[in-house]
Amino acid sequence: xxxxxxxxxxxxxxxxxxxxxxxxxxxxxxxxxxxxxxxxxxxxxxxxxxxxxxxxxxxxxxxxxxxxxxxxxxxxxxxxxxxxxxxxxxxxxxxxxxxxxxxxxxxxxxxxxxxxxxxxxxxxxxxxxxxxxxx
Numbered sequence: 001x002x003x004x005x006x007x008x009x010x011x012x013x014x015x016x017x018x019x020x021x022x023x024x025x026x027x028x029x030x031x032x033x034x035x036x037x038x039x040x041x042x043x044x045x046x047x048x049x050x051x052x053x054x055x056x057x058x059x060x061x062x063x064x065x066x067x068x069x070x071x072x073x074x075x076x077x078x079x080x081x082x083x084x085x086x087x088x089x090x091x092x093x094x095x096x097x098x099x100x101x102x103x104x105x106x107x108x109x110x111x112x113x114x115x116x117x118x119x120x121x122x123x124x125x126x127x128x129x130x131x132x133x134x135x
Contacts, residue, residue: 002077008034008112010081033087033111037080039066039094040118047078048119050097055082056108057089066097084111092117 004011009026035055039048048066055062064080090108095101096119104122109115 002079003036003081006114008036010077033084035082035084035089035111036114037064037082037092038078038114038116039080039096040116041096042119045118048094048097049078052095053080054093054103055084055089056091056093057084057086079114087111094119094122 001010001012003009004013004023005025008030009028011026012024013021014024015021037053037055039051039053040046041048047068049068051066053064053066055064062082062084064082066078066080068075068078070076088108088110092106092108092115093103094106094117095103102124104119104124106117106122
């Protein structure tokens with residue numbers, strides 16, 4: 001699955017061994033808001049597979065893990081997709097896949113768009129500070 005036509009909703013591409021690919025586009029009228037997030041490592045601008053992210057919007061938190069290969073011989077969009085019920089979000093917190101326990105914070109903004117976050121371009125907080133913040 002993924003946003004094949006980049007319109008903010010998730011579509012589905014299904015294949016079978018020896019069969020034809022079938023694309024199911026989601027063309028239902030939109031009722032909510034969304035955010036598509038690409039996480040990149042600074043060296044060679046590669047996708048940060050295994051990174052964890054939390055989108056904070058008011059009192060709501062939306063958690064995702066970047067894992068585009070969740071099944072045998074299958075893949076999906078490497079960008080994280082978050083459905084929101086608001087036109088803005090407060091911040092995005094990212095824990096990068098290098099074993100660090102620290103979360104990097106990125107400023108909030110408007111929804112209904114794709115954003116790219118690159119490691120080292122946000123602000124850093126320690127794991128202990130974040131733990132207090134989350135309680």
